[in-house]
Amino acid sequence: MGLQLLLEHINKPEIETIDGYIKHGGYRTLDKVLGKMSPDEVTEEVKTAGLRGRGGAGFPTGLKWTFLDKSTDKPRYLLCNADESEPGTFKDRLIMQKIPHLLIEGMILSSYALGCRTSYIYIRGEYMFILRILEKAIKEAYAKGFLGENIKGSGYSLDLYVHPGAGAYICGEETALIESLEGKRGNPRIKPPFPAVSGLWGCPTIVNNVESICTVVPIVNMSGAEYAKIGIGRSTGTKLISASGNINKPGVYEIELGLPVEEFIYSDEYCGGIKGGLELKACVPGGSSVPILPKHLLLKESNGNPRLMTYESLSEGGFETGSMLGSGGFIVYDEKQCIVKNTWTFARFYHHESCGQCSPCREGTIWLDKVLYNIEHGLGKESDIDLLWDIQHGIEGNTICPLGDAAAWPVAAAIRHFRHEFEYHVRYPHRVKDEDHVYQPEMNYRTA
Amino acid sequence: MKVTIDDISIEVPPGTTILEAARMIGENVPPTMCYYSKLEGSGGKCRSCLVQVTKGSEKDPRPMPKLVASCRTTVMDGMEVRNTTSPDVISARKSVTEFLLINHPIDCPICDQAGECDLQDLSYEHGLSKSRYDFKKRVFEKIDIGDYIQMHMTRCIMCYRCVMVADQLTPERVHGVLNRGEAAEISTYIKKAIDNEFSGNMIDVCPVGALTDKTFRFKSRVWFTKPVYAHRDCKTCSGKVTLWYQGAEVLRVTGRKDRWHEVEEFICNDCRFHKKDTADWVIESAAPVSRHSVISQNHNVYEVPVVRKKLQENNKPE
Amino acid sequence: MDVHFSQEALKEINRIIAQYPKERKNSALLPVLHVVQKETEGWLSPETMDKVASILEIKPIEVYEVVTFYTMYFTKPVGKYVIEVCQTGPCMICGSDHIIKYLEDKLGIKVGETTPDNIFTLRAVECLGACGYAPMLQIGEQYYEHLTEEKLDQIIHELGSKHSDKY
Ligand SMILES: Cc1cc2nc3c(=O)[nH]c(=O)nc-3n(C[C@H](O)[C@H](O)[C@H](O)COP(=O)(O)O)c2cc1C
Numbered sequence: 001m002g003l004q005l006l007l008e009h010i011n012k013p014e015i016e017t018i019d020g021y022i023k024h025g026g027y028r029t030l031d032k033v034l035g036k037m038s039p040d041e042v043t044e045e046v047k048t049a050g051l052r053g054r055g056g057a058g059f060p061t062g063l064k065w066t067f068l069d070k071s072t073d074k075p076r077y078l079l080c081n082a083d084e085s086e087p088g089t090f091k092d093r094l095i096m097q098k099i100p101h102l103l104i105e106g107m108i109l110s111s112y113a114l115g116c117r118t119s120y121i122y123i124r125g126e127y128m129f130i131l132r133i134l135e136k137a138i139k140e141a142y143a144k145g146f147l148g149e150n151i152k153g154s155g156y157s158l159d160l161y162v163h164p165g166a167g168a169y170i171c172g173e174e175t176a177l178i179e180s181l182e183g184k185r186g187n188p189r190i191k192p193p194f195p196a197v198s199g200l201w202g203c204p205t206i207v208n209n210v211e212s213i214c215t216v217v218p219i220v221n222m223s224g225a226e227y228a229k230i231g232i233g234r235s236t237g238t239k240l241i242s243a244s245g246n247i248n249k250p251g252v253y254e255i256e257l258g259l260p261v262e263e264f265i266y267s268d269e270y271c272g273g274i275k276g277g278l279e280l281k282a283c284v285p286g287g288s289s290v291p292i293l294p295k296h297l298l299l300k301e302s303n304g305n306p307r308l309m310t311y312e313s314l315s316e317g318g319f320e321t322g323s324m325l326g327s328g329g330f331i332v333y334d335e336k337q338c339i340v341k342n343t344w345t346f347a348r349f350y351h352h353e354s355c356g357q358c359s360p361c362r363e364g365t366i367w368l369d370k371v372l373y374n375i376e377h378g379l380g381k382e383s384d385i386d387l388l389w390d391i392q393h394g395i396e397g398n399t400i401c402p403l404g405d406a407a408a409w410p411v412a413a414a415i416r417h418f419r420h421e422f423e424y425h426v427r428y429p430h431r432v433k434d435e436d437h438v439y440q441p442e443m444n445y446r447t448a
Numbered sequence: 449m450k451v452t453i454d455d456i457s458i459e460v461p462p463g464t465t466i467l468e469a470a471r472m473i474g475e476n477v478p479p480t481m482c483y484y485s486k487l488e489g490s491g492g493k494c495r496s497c498l499v500q501v502t503k504g505s506e507k508d509p510r511p512m513p514k515l516v517a518s519c520r521t522t523v524m525d526g527m528e529v530r531n532t533t534s535p536d537v538i539s540a541r542k543s544v545t546e547f548l549l550i551n552h553p554i555d556c557p558i559c560d561q562a563g564e565c566d567l568q569d570l571s572y573e574h575g576l577s578k579s580r581y582d583f584k585k586r587v588f589e590k591i592d593i594g595d596y597i598q599m600h601m602t603r604c605i606m607c608y609r610c611v612m613v614a615d616q617l618t619p620e621r622v623h624g625v626l627n628r629g630e631a632a633e634i635s636t637y638i639k640k641a642i643d644n645e646f647s648g649n650m651i652d653v654c655p656v657g658a659l660t661d662k663t664f665r666f667k668s669r670v671w672f673t674k675p676v677y678a679h680r681d682c683k684t685c686s687g688k689v690t691l692w693y694q695g696a697e698v699l700r701v702t703g704r705k706d707r708w709h710e711v712e713e714f715i716c717n718d719c720r721f722h723k724k725d726t727a728d729w730v731i732e733s734a735a736p737v738s739r740h741s742v743i744s745q746n747h748n749v750y751e752v753p754v755v756r757k758k759l760q761e762n763n764k765p766e
Numbered sequence: 767m768d769v770h771f772s773q774e775a776l777k778e779i780n781r782i783i784a785q786y787p788k789e790r791k792n793s794a795l796l797p798v799l800h801v802v803q804k805e806t807e808g809w810l811s812p813e814t815m816d817k818v819a820s821i822l823e824i825k826p827i828e829v830y831e832v833v834t835f836y837t838m839y840f841t842k843p844v845g846k847y848v849i850e851v852c853q854t855g856p857c858m859i860c861g862s863d864h865i866i867k868y869l870e871d872k873l874g875i876k877v878g879e880t881t882p883d884n885i886f887t888l889r890a891v892e893c894l895g896a897c898g899y900a901p902m903l904q905i906g907e908q909y910y911e912h913l914t915e916e917k918l919d920q921i922i923h924e925l926g927s928k929h930s931d932k933y
Pocket residue numbers: 052053054055056057058059061081082083084085086169170171172173174175207208209210212213401402403406
């Protein structure tokens with residue numbers, strides 16, 4: 001194992017309890033920070049560390065914090081994005097389930113840096129069992145005086161609550177998350193104004209991913225400058241990768257950014273190679289929204305250099321030959337997997353998750369779903385492939401929020417790199433027997 | 449502030465949106481299916497008004513990476529915008545039109561809105577001649593919401609305008625957006641009548657024939673009726689309306705619509721649904737009809753006054 | 767019809783409401799609906815929703831809008847146990863189709879249906895954040911991962927046999 005900043009103690013006994021966590025060095029940043037460092041100094045450390053948002057977009061966290069509007073006397077809020085619904089991503093869950101206090105410690109530090117008096121963790125509703133773990137841990141932290149009034153006599157006070165969603169991927173988008181926390185439908189807001197100026201209840205708000213917030217703890221512990229030494233270039237530090245699909249050892253791995261993709265897939269320390277001795281066919285390296293890459297483009301950049309697990313290397317070549325690190329949802333496909341079918345399940349996912357506010361996404365995602373369903377089930381036409389291309393093109397860039405792009409990119413990439421599979425499907429249609437269908441073409445959310 | 453749209457420049461006050469600036473210029477105005485200047489928070493949803501910003505501002509001349517919704521993007525000094533002169537905009541608008549139509553019944557021959565429907569206009573200009581959607585369209589039952597309004601959800605384009613009318617004009621909203629994504633619909637959920645003094649304005653703001661006046665339905669096609677401005681002394685609203693005549697009979701009453709198909713003032717249900725006698729009204733003049741409107745085919749054509757002043761008043765920057 | 771919530775539920779509702787600023791009571795809607803749905807046999811009737819609206823001082827339509835947006839709230843009766851099998855890409859390539867088929871055959875119902883004895887409802891859902899432990903399903907608050915036919919038999923037996931000899 002390489003350097004483990006977040007998961008180092010994950011398998012220690014009783015690490016989920018506050019005593020176990022403290023035993024392994026937990027909460028020591030509070031003594032270092034509260035009352036000793038100014039909020040701006042904490043922000044400065046995060047900036048120096050070069051931490052980039054771990055939720056998907058990779059926006060520099062420290063820089064984002066400086067956008068928070070401090071000119072008003074309205075309260076400010078930090079919201080932790082624990083909606084984790086991007087297919088292929090299951091890393092935040094591991095932290096919250098196993099070391100909930102790491103997130104709480106991160107929330108205290110980050111809230112302090114931002115000057116928040118109240119913060120919320122927005123967790124997807126399906127993770128209700130984790131909400132219980134978090135609430136228990138928060139109770140422990142209150143009892144120890146790490147939360148509440150005048151934390152450890154520093155004069156700083158913070159209340160922390162957990163708010164569950166109820167089944168909607170779109171609530172991971174930060175403005176939809178805010179709407180949902182306000183007790184509304186998860187319709188993303190039209191920006192501007194940005195949350196840093198007008199977010200939760202019209203107050204300045206910062207939304208950060210679970211992993212981003214947890215990473216503030218090691219940054220404060222080791223100093224931003226030390227953290228920045230890990231990794232390559234602008235991809236500093238370690239990153240949690242959720243590895244799934246046809247590999248020998250699926251699971252969550254903490255890697256130093258800069259690890260070669262090939263090593264990540266084949267090394268026994270990580271994925272341990274392809275299951276059943278099969279060949280690697282393709283991979284979606286950053287969660288379902290990012291473009292799929294065939295093996296030859298996955299392992300090598302367009303210039304022949306090995307592809308690395310960094311923001312820059314994975315996106316090298318743009319969408320023609322590259323992809324994105326995204327949320328680190330690393331889905332591996334063996335040679336037997338059907339790209340058409342996989343693309344269809346993704347299209348169905350985005351169709352299911354569109355909030356329905358804007359027309360290209362609302363109508364485009366169902367159209368993609370239906371055309372892909374037809375192709376997969378042997379009902380497609382040759383012209384459907386170009387139609388798919390046109391539909392995704394009509395959605396991309398034309399929507400309110402990036403869910404539209406997220407729906408368009410996987411389809412575009414699948415056609416770009418695996419057009420022959422689509423052609424095969426329409427030329428040699430194999431009608432799948434009825435009982436094999438699991439699709440409900442007319443979805444109705446009101447019924448089960 | 450100076451903004452240039454399709455090579456035409458205009459000075460506008462700070463806070464003006466690109467769309468408002470285009471309306472002030474009066475030519476090449478992006479089509480709007482969801483924005484409504486009199487409804488707070490409207491716009492941004494249909495994406496038919498997308499434009500390309502080729503220069504952000506004098507200070508930061510970088511172009512914007514994506515097309516932007518002109519109805520929700522405020523102008524910066526020195527901004528340069530392309531609307532009909534941008535191939536990207538034309539292509540996006542074509543896609544948006546196609547998306548809006550895939551689930552639309554296109555039942556214009558039996559729709560009351562035909563002739564004054566914004567979607568009809570949009571598809572004339574940007575639609576494909578043939579639909580590429582070979583699936584069953586989404587259908588909903590027609591429902592009566594109250595005694596005066598019929599809801600034909602199948603035609604709805606989810607502009608949210610009627611929801612905003614209910615929120616902003618009426619004391620208690622009882623209808624809203626249910627379900628999500630492509631299954632989203634405008635509904636009261638459990639059968640409820642929408643009944644309050646201003647609910648009729650939902651009909652006027654609806655850009656398509658999803659909400660129609662039950663007291664008018666099927667009596668006549670719009671283009672056989674003749675619009676006349678009239679007013680009365682009304683305690684609830686301004687009482688300034690358009691009466692739609694067929695012969696000597698008032699078939700329906702609506703708010704007065706401006707060049708952008710927006711009502712100038714909202715009117716009350718009493719004026720709209722219960723005052724259908726010429727004797728109820730003081731007649732002013734024949735209402736102006738836009739030259740491209742199908743209504744004008746049966747009438748004298750009146751020049752459209754640009755209600756610029758009104759527009760500026762109503763569009764005061766937030 | 768009058769809707770009544772238990773004392774514990776009301777206590778929990780009040781605890782939740784206290785997490786938000788006083789004038790933002792309506793923010794508690796999602797968590798309150800979770801609590802309430804448990805109280806009312808796993809689904810939300812219009813009467814229940816109206817009651818929630820009055821507790822949170824919002825319009826009933828605002829509750830309907832929210833309930834129909836999110837997939838975890840049910841507006842029609844469901845079985846005692848709602849089995850939700852993930853069917854998205856990562857689970858699909860690890861065999862979720864087979865899991866669904868097996869459950870359909872075993873329970874004698876199709877996806878979206880409830881067994882005639884109202885014990886199980888079967889749903890196919892989208893990614894639940896357990897892709898590395900695929901195939902998986904969720905029942906209530908519990909995740910079941912690395913599914914096999916034997917595991918499915920065991921789950922159905924364990925839950926179903928409490929209510930019927932059939933399982
Ligand atoms: C459709 C959509 C879904 C998203 N889902 C998540 C999510 O589940 N978790 C998350 O952390 N970020 C998600 N994001 C990204 C957030 O909008 C936001 O960028 C992120 O929470 C910012 O945190 P970070 O800067 O720490 O990454 C999503 C974005 C979109 C557009």
